Amino acid sequence: MENSTEKRPLILITNDDGITSAGICALAEAVIDLGDVYVVAPDSPQSGMGHAVTIGDILRIKPAYFPVKGVTAHSTSGTPVDCVKLAIYTILPKKPDLLISGINHGSNSSINVIYSGTMSAAVEGAVESIPAIGFSLLDNDADADFRASKVVARKMAKEVLKRGLPTGVCLNVNIPKLSPDKLKGLKVCRQSAGYWKDSFDERNAPNGDVYYWLKGEFTNPDRGEDTDEWALTNGFASIVPTQFDLTAHHAIADLNRWELNE
Amino acid sequence: MENSTEKRPLILITNDDGITSAGICALAEAVIDLGDVYVVAPDSPQSGMGHAVTIGDILRIKPAYFPVKGVTAHSTSGTPVDCVKLAIYTILPKKPDLLISGINHGSNSSINVIYSGTMSAAVEGAVESIPAIGFSLLDNDADADFRASKVVARKMAKEVLKRGLPTGVCLNVNIPKLSPDKLKGLKVCRQSAGYWKDSFDERNAPNGDVYYWLKGEFTNPDRGEDTDEWALTNGFASIVPTQFDLTAHHAIADLNRWELNE
Numbered sequence: 001m002e003n004s005t006e007k008r009p010l011i012l013i014t015n016d017d018g019i020t021s022a023g024i025c026a027l028a029e030a031v032i033d034l035g036d037v038y039v040v041a042p043d044s045p046q047s048g049m050g051h052a053v054t055i056g057d058i059l060r061i062k063p064a065y066f067p068v069k070g071v072t073a074h075s076t077s078g079t080p081v082d083c084v085k086l087a088i089y090t091i092l093p094k095k096p097d098l099l100i101s102g103i104n105h106g107s108n109s110s111i112n113v114i115y116s117g118t119m120s121a122a123v124e125g126a127v128e129s130i131p132a133i134g135f136s137l138l139d140n141d142a143d144a145d146f147r148a149s150k151v152v153a154r155k156m157a158k159e160v161l162k163r164g165l166p167t168g169v170c171l172n173v174n175i176p177k178l179s180p181d182k183l184k185g186l187k188v189c190r191q192s193a194g195y196w197k198d199s200f201d202e203r204n205a206p207n208g209d210v211y212y213w214l215k216g217e218f219t220n221p222d223r224g225e226d227t228d229e230w231a232l233t234n235g236f237a238s239i240v241p242t243q244f245d246l247t248a249h250h251a252i253a254d255l256n257r258w259e260l261n262e
Numbered sequence: 263m264e265n266s267t268e269k270r271p272l273i274l275i276t277n278d279d280g281i282t283s284a285g286i287c288a289l290a291e292a293v294i295d296l297g298d299v300y301v302v303a304p305d306s307p308q309s310g311m312g313h314a315v316t317i318g319d320i321l322r323i324k325p326a327y328f329p330v331k332g333v334t335a336h337s338t339s340g341t342p343v344d345c346v347k348l349a350i351y352t353i354l355p356k357k358p359d360l361l362i363s364g365i366n367h368g369s370n371s372s373i374n375v376i377y378s379g380t381m382s383a384a385v386e387g388a389v390e391s392i393p394a395i396g397f398s399l400l401d402n403d404a405d406a407d408f409r410a411s412k413v414v415a416r417k418m419a420k421e422v423l424k425r426g427l428p429t430g431v432c433l434n435v436n437i438p439k440l441s442p443d444k445l446k447g448l449k450v451c452r453q454s455a456g457y458w459k460d461s462f463d464e465r466n467a468p469n470g471d472v473y474y475w476l477k478g479e480f481t482n483p484d485r486g487e488d489t490d491e492w493a494l495t496n497g498f499a500s501i502v503p504t505q506f507d508l509t510a511h512h513a514i515a516d517l518n519r520w521e522l523n524e
Binding site for chain 1 (some may be wrong): 427
């Protein structure tokens with residue numbers, strides 16, 4: 001006779017805003033009754049870390065307080081990708097059935113996916129053949145309203161636990177800044193071809209030294225109605241299947257016409 | 263009548279091993295006569311930084327000594343992606359005609375592309391619509407033999423300056439550890455489905471605290487003869503067209519069958 005607790009899925013939660021953020025707490029609350037929930041998250045904010053991994057330095061892990069009852073929580077000195085690796089190989093009793101990352105304070109739609117620590121954790125899940133989802137709310141406020149995000153996160157976590165995901169694919173889920181009753185639904189999308197118009201703010205330190213702050217303005221020339229940006233602008237949560245095979249397969253035939261070996 | 267110096271292409275060089283590495287020096291030597299060469303590179307090694315970008319901290323730029331004559335060089339306190347942005351928006355007199363990154367000390371083939379600062383700089387070039395190539399040599403030694411890599415880098419830089427690249431695509435070029443006469447040629451490939459079997463080395467600090475080092479062993483179950491790993495193992499430099507659209511387009515139809523709005 002099987003022990004019923006062995007049937008409960010193991011859910012790993014991480015993020016890039018750090019273990020004390022409101023978003024990771026909201027995510028744990030949304031799924032706490034769906035399985036055994038472990039939080040392994042950075043001890044400090046790691047936004048913009050992309051797929052950074054710590055290879056030239058040591059990593060530390062500490063048991064952590066977490067405000068949601070029933071969660072086993074650890075903080076680490078590493079990046080979101082480090083957290084996934086540390087969780088799988090040193091903390092968890094078995095491979096997780098689901099990895100969820102977020103809920104990020106701010107959008108990871110369109111080109112943001114490549115800069116995002118939240119999504120890199122999900123992509124690392126896909127690399128490790130773990131069904132994985134990154135969640136991001138289009139609201140940077142520390143006290144953002146996560147109610148609609150929690151509805152979406154719970155729905156998606158249940159669906160992915162039930163159905164799994166194709167090999168090498170994770171999901172990038174973004175939620176518009178709306179109350180749950182205003183959210184129009186969920187929409188499967190492609191990544192829109194938006195980008196950041198960057199610039200730098202040049203300033204002087206008290207000693208006269210020059211330093212810079214990155215500034216940017218998001219621009220989306222992609223008018224497609226099948227994009228994440230379109231969905232979000234029109235009141236839908238966007239779901240983009242996301243992969244770590246970066247090969248531009250469509251460009252291979254063209255490149256094969258180049259005379260590279262002559 | 264045009265000024266002939268205005269016709270010289272502007273070539274931006276960066277890397278993730280830092281401005282003092284042998285690899286970036288080899289890359290500059292390989293292309294110095296092809297255009298006006300600017301080096302903007304991290305002031306310290308940034309391997310494994312992925313697509314990290316500095317958004318919560320300041321950035322500094324310093325004019326730097328560089329051992330190749332004719333190069334204008336700056337070091338920055340940022341990541342490889344920061345270097346690309348700082349170069350384009352604060353240092354260079356105009357948008358570069360070519361961005362080249364490397365030559366990395368160590369492979370960025372297969373799954374390594376997502377962890378690689380070298381390749382993230384090239385991908386950032388693609389985001390900025392600049393033809394871009396990342397170069398990596400399969401040799402981690404500080405005094406690696408870059409002769410074959412220089413031949414490949416020069417060839418590819420000339421080709422891309424002449425032909426350009428498709429929108430949203432950069433090139434991931436890896437070179438096997440071979441002398442120039444042993445190199446069999448250049449091969450256009452897809453990213454192989456390899457991955458790292460990770461583990462952590464657990465150690466104790468003098469005060470008893472536990473800390474961890476990431477270890478890993480690269481594994482490639484992908485037997486395809488169209489992959490970068492196959493090319494490299496068989497004596498070819500691998501050229502993988504690489505994109506920042508992470509959408510798993512093949513998964514969209516399946517996901518659209520899920521009942522997400524019921």
